[in-house]
Amino acid sequence: MADLARESSRLWFLRGCRGVVSIPGLVLLASMIGFAGLARESGVSLAFATTMTAVIWALPSQVVLIGAIMSGASFWATVLAIVLCSVRLMPMTVALLPTVRAPETPRWQLYLISNFIAVTAFVVAVAELPKVPRAMRVAWFSGFAITLVAANTVMTAVAFATLDSLPPAVAVCLFFLTPLYFTFSLWTAARASLERIAFVVGFLVLPVFHALDPTLDLVFAGLVGGTAVYLYDRHARRRRAE
Amino acid sequence: MPGYSLIDAPWWPYVFLVLAGALPTHVWRWLGVAFGSRMREDSEALRWVRAVATALVAAVVARLVLYPQGQLAELPLHFRIFAYLGGFAAFLVIGRRPIAGIVAGEALLLASLWWTGVV
Numbered sequence: 344m345a346d347l348a349r350e351s352s353r354l355w356f357l358r359g360c361r362g363v364v365s366i367p368g369l370v371l372l373a374s375m376i377g378f379a380g381l382a383r384e385s386g387v388s389l390a391f392a393t394t395m396t397a398v399i400w401a402l403p404s405q406v407v408l409i410g411a412i413m414s415g416a417s418f419w420a421t422v423l424a425i426v427l428c429s430v431r432l433m434p435m436t437v438a439l440l441p442t443v444r445a446p447e448t449p450r451w452q453l454y455l456i457s458n459f460i461a462v463t464a465f466v467v468a469v470a471e472l473p474k475v476p477r478a479m480r481v482a483w484f485s486g487f488a489i490t491l492v493a494a495n496t497v498m499t500a501v502a503f504a505t506l507d508s509l510p511p512a513v514a515v516c517l518f519f520l521t522p523l524y525f526t527f528s529l530w531t532a533a534r535a536s537l538e539r540i541a542f543v544v545g546f547l548v549l550p551v552f553h554a555l556d557p558t559l560d561l562v563f564a565g566l567v568g569g570t571a572v573y574l575y576d577r578h579a580r581r582r583r584a585e
Numbered sequence: 586m587p588g589y590s591l592i593d594a595p596w597w598p599y600v601f602l603v604l605a606g607a608l609p610t611h612v613w614r615w616l617g618v619a620f621g622s623r624m625r626e627d628s629e630a631l632r633w634v635r636a637v638a639t640a641l642v643a644a645v646v647a648r649l650v651l652y653p654q655g656q657l658a659e660l661p662l663h664f665r666i667f668a669y670l671g672g673f674a675a676f677l678v679i680g681r682r683p684i685a686g687i688v689a690g691e692a693l694l695l696a697s698l699w700w701t702g703v704v
Contacts, residue, residue, distance in 0.1 A: 366684055384654040391598055398602065403642050404610040408602070410648060411588065418588030418605060425609040428645065431638035432610065434631055436617025450618070457614040511704040515657050516691050522649040522669065523690045525642055527676050527683035537632060538639045545640030549647035561648065565641025573636040577629070 348478075355479035359486025362471055363494055370524055371402070371463040375495045377520040378405055379502035385413045389503045396499040400492055401461045403428045406521060407561060416558040427565045435465050442469065443484050445477045452481055459488030462528050541572040656704060664697035 362368070375396065382392035387409070395405050407428050411421040436457050444453060468484055475483045506514055526542075533539050545568045552560040552567070589601055650669050651662065672690020679685035698704050 370683065370687065381654065387598070391602065394599065395602060395606065398607045399610050401610050403645060404606060406645055406649070408606040410645070411605075413654070415587035415589075417586060418591055418601070421588045421601075421605040422609050424641070425606055426612075427637060428641045429610040429613050429638075430634045431613075431642075433613040433617040433620075434635060436614050437621050440618065440621050453618045454615060457618045458611060460614055460617075511656050512695065512698055514655070515660070515698060515704060516694060518649075518653065518655065518657050519668070519691065519694050520687065522646040523672050523687050524683070525646050526669075526673060527681075527686045529639060529642060530676070531681060531683060533639070538635055541636040541639040542643040545643030546647040548640075549644040550651060552644075553648065553652065557652075561641055561644045564644035564647075565637050568644070569637030569640035570633065572640065573633045576632065576636070 352479065352482040355475060355482040356486035358475075359483040359488075360490040362467055362483070362487040363490045365467055367463045367466050367528075368491060368494075370520075371491070372495060372498050373517070374402060374520050374524045375498045376502040376506070377517040377524075378402060378409075379499050380506050380514055380518050381406065381409055381521065382499075383503055383506060385409045387412065389500060392503050393496060393500040397492065397496040400459065401429055401432065402521070403462075403525065410561065411558070414558045420559055420562065424559075424562050424565075427562060432460060435462075436460050439465055439468060442472050443480050445480065448481055456481065456484055456488065459484075459492060462532065464488050464491060466528065466532065537572065537576045540576070541569050544568040544572050659703045660694075660697060660701060664701060665694075668693040668697055 378396070379392060382395070395408065399405050399408070404425050407424050408421065410416075411424060416424070439460060440453060440457075443456065464484075464487070467487065471487075472480055472483070502517075506517075509517075529542060530539065533542070545564050548568045549560060549564045552563040556563070588605055589598060591597065591601070650665050652658075653665070657665065668690055671693040672686045675689030676683065676686025
C-alpha cells in the first residue's frame with residue numbers, strides 16, 4: 344500500500360514537471376530572457392543574475408532589485424521597495440493553499456512549497472490543480488514549481504551569456520516583454536476594480552515621483568498611489584452601502 | 586550610500602541579494618502560510634495591501650516603458666507609449682489573453698523600430 348502511494352506520488356510529481364510546458368510557463372521563460380538583458384545592462388555579473396532567479400524567485404522583486412542597484416538606492420530603500428512589491432505574494436499564498444493542501448499535509452511541506460509561489464506558478468496551479476487528486480496535489484505542485492525554477496534559472500544564465508550575439512532588435516523586444524507580461528498577468532489575476540484602478544494610478548504617478556527622487560520613486564508611487572486608490576475604493580463602497 | 590556597494594568585499598553583493606532581495610520577498614510567502622486560514626480575502630487590510638502592491642508593480646512597468654535602459658531608450662518616448670498602449674488595447678479587445686497583447690505590443694515595437702531606423 345505504502346509502495347503504491349509512493350509510486351503514484353512520483354507519477355504526479357513528473358506530471359507536474361510537464362506542466363511547465365504551457366503558455367504562461369513559456370511566456371515566463373521568455374520574460375526571463377528580458378530580465379537577463381536588463382541585468383546585463385545594469386552591470387551585475389552572470390553569476391549574480393542567475394543567483395537572483397534561483398534565490399528570490401519573483402520577477403517583480405528581481406526587476407526592482409536591479410532597478411535599485413542601477414539607481415544607487417540605499418540598503419533600506421531597497422528593502423522597503425522589495426517588501427512592498429512582494430506583498431502580493433501573501434494573499435496569493437493564502438488563496439492557493441486551500442487548493443494545494445490535503446487534510447494530512449504537514450505544515451513544513453506547506454512552508455517549503457510556499458517558497459515557489461509567484462504569479463506564473465499561481466496562474467497555472469489554479470487552472471491545473473483541480474484536475475489532480477487531492478492527496479497528490481503537493482507532489483504535483485512540487486514537480487511543477489521545482490522544474491519551473493530550474494528551467495528559468497538555466498534560462499537566465501544562458502540568455503545572459505548569449506544576448507550579446509543577438510540582433511539588437513531582438514534584444515529590445517525581449518526587454519519590452521517584461522512590462523507587457525507584468526501588465527497582462529496582473530490584469531488577469533485582478534479580482535476587483537480596486538486592482539485595475541491601482542494599476543493605472545501607479546503607472547501615472549510614477550513620473551511625478553521619479554522627478555522628485557529616482558531612488559525612491561517606486562516606493563512612493565506604490566504607497567501614495569495605492570493608498571489613495573484604497574481610500575477612494577472604501578469611500579465608494581460605503582456610499583454604495585448607504 | 587548605495588546598498589549594493591555598502592561593503593567593499595566580493596561576497597557583499599550576494600549577502601545584499603539575500604538580505605534586501607530574497608528575505609523581504611519570502612517573508613510574505615511564510616506569513617501567507619502562517620496566517621492562511623485566519624485571513625479574509627476581503628478584509629480592509631488585505632484590500633490596502635493589494636492596492637499598494639499593484640500600484641508598485643505598475644510603477645515598475647512605467648519605469649521600464651518611460652525610463653528604459655539600453656537600446657530601447659533610443660526609441661522616442663511616444664513610440665514606446667504607442668507600442669505599450671497598442672498591446673494593452675489588443676489584450677483588452679481580444680478576450681483578455683496575455684498572449685494577444687504580447688504579440689501585438691511586440692509587433693508595434695518592431696514596426697516603430699523599423700520606422701524610426703533605431704536598430
